[in-house]
Amino acid sequence: MPTHFRPCIDLHNGSVKQIVGGTLTDDTHNSQQSASASSSLKTNFVAPPEQDAAHFARIYRRDGLVGGHLIKLGPNNDAAAVSALEAWPHGLQVGGGVTDVNALQWLEKGASKVIVTSWLFPDGKLSFERLMRLSKLVSPDRLVVDLSCRRVDKRGEGGELGWVVAMNRWQTLTDFWLTKESLAQVAAYCSEFLVHAADVEGLCRGIDEELVAALGEWSGVPCTYAGGGRDLSDLQTVDRLSKGRVDLTFGSALDIFGGALVKYDDCVRWNREHPR
Template identity: 45%
Template sequence: MKFRPCIDIHNGKVKQIVGGSLLDKGDYAQDNFVSEKDGDFYAKLYKDAGLEGGHIILLNPAGSQYYEEDVRQACLALSAYPGGLQIGGGMTAENAAFFLEQGASHIIVTSYVFKDGKINYENLEKIVAVTGKEHLVLDLSCRKKGEDYYIVTDRWQKFTDVKLTEDVLSELADYCDEFLVHAVDVEGKAGGIEEDIAALLGNWDGISVTYAGGVSSFEDLRKLKELGRNKVDVTIGSALDLFGGEMPFSKVLEEINF
């Protein structure tokens, strides 16, 4: 298990939000924390701590009045830690090269690849042609419907018809370097992890996977380590003291053998 830090950007600010609250209409989200610091502050912090493979997520759509400011914040972070951070949120075959040139190590993509509820292999192959498999992360963020977890798109607002299963992980692993999985129903709530998702990811053997969502304590961290068989990496957001939470950043680094 490794610690993968995050820089979430919404309405031009580094934030932590309740994941399931995002709405494109009115650029709304329920905020947990709004930072007064720019993206490069966090990027430098992560660089100084020797943390690699963290992610920047742009939480406004490209048509939003805030999108350009989101991108500016992201570019500040990327320039402060070139090659050390991944970026996602509105990524396509058309803009992926720009963000790689700005210093992103990987492009994180969901909505461009999951269209009309299905896996769009044409778009998947298009973006792989731009980034290369080695610079692509597929974000398989999911929400529960019935007894299953379904991949969600468009800033987690739309359900696809694709269930998160070991078979789907194995199928998509041929196209990317890593997976990122936000457990959206618990994202930003700091109320505990989605144990079923953690166990699914831990049972699967393949490329690197990062789990995000609900980690609120060191007990949650230990539970994820156990269920994920110590091979699933973790992102902690709202619970970190950096973002107004109660888990000291320094202690998290001590706890996780990264």
């Protein structure tokens, strides 16, 4: 199957934003930000009030884009998320603070799937008990596991070069390395992976091609990659590197998010010209 463009909606304090990966910390996700916290948060785009989450959801619905991810970055985002789901019921996946306590509620509110992130990694270690419990609760078909990661090079210490899952807004490295074997273990309990390359997220400096190729080889379930996309040709590159097994999300580069590098309408056209 060919690589497709997947849309996104990132919510921060109720507004649609594009944030540079790694600058959203425990301080900056708070609505009552200090001056230092505010200066550390780097945004490429903050939507005006009339362009709320529901506005973008209606655009995706109009163009038949399914499987986009809506991520709640910190508190004060639930109302905006619900409004987007009402605008595009069963067309968006919802992540951000998802646990076994609220997962079913988000599905009932209209999410097509729930995306689980940090809750799976208590104390920075993957809990298969939590993964199995959530998978049984919502079913694997409606569960997406977020394995967003940072590149780690420990070769100078006799270690490896690779990618380690990062949690808590990509600030904390876990013990989970992305490998063919580790992805297979997790894939048994979900239907998709979502992988942000946190080191290049929001920078528009190019995708992590090695990571894309690795995901294409290792992922046994559909996978969406996000991070660094800056040109429509990245869709073709991801398709080639992953053999069509990985989808791509554009964020800050998109014109609908204030970018000047990629036209949203061109992405929609790509999907229509490369049907599945």
